[in-house]
Amino acid sequence: MKTTIRRMGNSQGILIPKPILAQLGLEDEVEMTVENDALVIRRPKGNTRERWADASKAIAAAGDDALVIGDFGNAGDVEWTW
Secondary structure, rough: OOOOOOOOOOOOOOOOOHHHHHOOOOOOOOEEEEOOOEEEEEEEOOOOOHHHHHHHHHHHHHHOOOEEEEEOHHHHHHHOOO
């Protein structure tokens, strides 16, 4: 599909037909990058911490939540001034 680059204020842009936006699931925001001389438009990635709580529950439910470095005590903390 060919489209025209149009002036939009001090910038230029293209109009993306609504059916294409719907097919790709694009709504309010997109991520744009240039890859191999092509403009690539993608759905934005979610917040990095989004769904961490659900992932943590799934790990615990699978029994894969053992401490990596083992347990360590806080016996020396009594000497610290907070």
